[in-house]
Amino acid sequence: MKGTDMRVRDSLRSIALAALLIASLEAVADVPPGNATHGRELYLAVGCFECHGRMGQGGYFNYPAPALAQLQLPLEAFQALVRLGPHDMPAYAETVLSNADLADIYAYLHSLPGRRAAKDIDALNK
């Protein structure tokens, strides 16, 4: 029974994640309300940069850690993912990072420069 509950919970979780990811396809138009400066401090302090890079460029743990600079994901979806921690990402409880903290981190990620045109960087065209 416990196993069944877990499977149901997993299914719901998967559906929720899928919905969030679909939502992420819609670009976030407005400048987010959080404090980007505080967000940067938190981003470094709680170790987001360990996998995702200081400039949100992405990295790798046992699975690819996606790039987060100019994240195209609604704040609510971002908060839900951080609470859950997909794959091998550590889940962050509210006692460690409040929703307000996550909003600040979110603002920091939006303050980071996004991708440039690779054709303008000679070393990336070999």
Added chain:
Amino acid sequence: MSQRPDSRTFGRRRFLKNISLSGAAAMAPAALRADESAAASAAPTTAPMPNIAAETLPPSADPVTQSSSGGDFMLEVLRALDFDYLAMNPASNFRGLHEAVVNAGGNQHPEILTCPHEEIAFAMAHGYGKMAGKPMAAICHGTVGLQHGAMALYNAWCDRVPVYAMIGNLVDADKRLFGFEWAHSAIDPAALVRDFTKWDDQPASLQHFAESAVRAYKIMMTPPMAPVLLSLDAELQENPIRDRERLAIPPVTRSVPPVADSAALAETARLLVNAEKPLIICDRMVRTPAGLGHLVELAETLQCSVVDMLGRLNFPTRHPLNQTGRRAAVVAEADVIVMIEMMDAFGAIHSHADRIVRRSTPLYRPGTKLVTLGCRDLYLKANYQDFARFNAVDLAIAGDGEASLPMLTEQVRRLLEERRRSAFEQRGRKLAQSRKEMFEQAQADATLGWDASPISTARMSAELYAQIHKEDWSLVGNGINVWWPLRLWDFDRSYRWNGVAGGAGLGYNAPAAAGAALANRPHGRLSVAIQGDGDLLFVSSTLWAAAHHRIPILYVVHNNRAYHQEYMYLQAMANRHARGITNAHIGTTITDPDVDFATVARGFGVHGEGPISDPKQLGPALARALAVVKSGAPALVDVVSEPR
């Protein structure tokens, strides 16, 4: 034979009895040669004055020179096996063979590689074996040396790489002298590594050695390849040869790799040809330069997806059918998956959650036909679990992947129908488009943080490639999970990439890269390695060995100042408890003081650049270091870089 004093009588009484020798021995005529005097005469019996020298001098009749030794014959055997190098850290219980190699053999064929640690010796042999396509021999002390070297043998075992390991041992307890000779002897020294070597022996005679040496070579080189170990008795190495005319070295005949059953391959071909979305996954398939071409031929015939797990370079990274970066997606859509020479077939087709509740979930759809082809099923051992989780399949074919591929391709061709050709081509075009998009995405992702400090691993990789892409380059090592080269670089030949450690034991990358660079040297290839800082600290004296032996290699240190994988794991543990990661750096980071690897390199006689933390300085530093490498010497660039 060498005469060792009888410890049971080597006491005060005998000392007093023999002290008259002190003067006499000094004036003795030419001493006897061991092979001229099989039995030394009894010691004199007069009792002269006590003298310290007397306690150290043997009876005058003891031989002091000899004209041959077992080590000389062992060298002949090693030459018959065509070893170019013998990696070692010197040790007394193989001094007989050591002396034979440097004097009787003139330190040629094999040439000794002086390694400052046994782990370095075995890891160099590991890296060399993969790149050269022929094994390297390595030797160490039977107890203390083998314990140092065991980790490297384990990596080679997991990586299915031949390493011809030898150790010295003093078998006869009656011949052991004082303390350390006992500590350095064992009745079964190979037991330490028997779980991760394919075969071992401790020959009791020179003829026994010759036959076991050839047998070991043959077993080691038969897929699945793996290290073997011979324990060489010190007495056997050092004693004169009594009956050279009786000794014979068996001809070295290598076993032909086992080709899979033709009916099973025909069934696999039928599945692949009839599939809508066939997928081939390879790990350690390529053994020779021909292997990569075989896989390209099969994939292009089918116009199917290929995923390379990169235990070897099995498939060109920029090939339009290479879907490695979309593994989860192509596994999910496949209706037939053929997995060749896999370390972990289960792991490749499941997703895994490293969480409080650990679980693995299939990435493939129910009903997908699963086929494995490889030597994995032919040989396993029980204790160490490198064989990975059991994976149920529809068809398991025992046979060497590379040797079996041409027959599989031929079977596929026989089944191809003209009417399906256009469908195949359409499939191929879609895959090519996906591959193109993946590459463009990688280029765009690499621009993120391009000018940041610490330097991004994308920029570190791109700056390096920009300077080597027109050369005949070879990436002989890669620190843990620096994946940018595999996303951005054009790996088009098997020697462009030398795989990974196998057992993921630190201390592999630096020496294995040096071994591979040594194998590249006669071909004039430009060897570069991305080197983790934690790994280099385990085996930093590899740099001295590279300088001493003039091994041209560029180490680009990915210096994230941490055992970073462990840092991330500790972060995960802390988060489970909602305790934050304030203390996750304790025991995982390498700071305070920061290691200055360029200075370390210079101390070992290696050109050192850095630490480089300004990305604008990276290109010029790499250029200076590469100029040194092209002149035939090693160089190192310390890049203060992002964690991943």
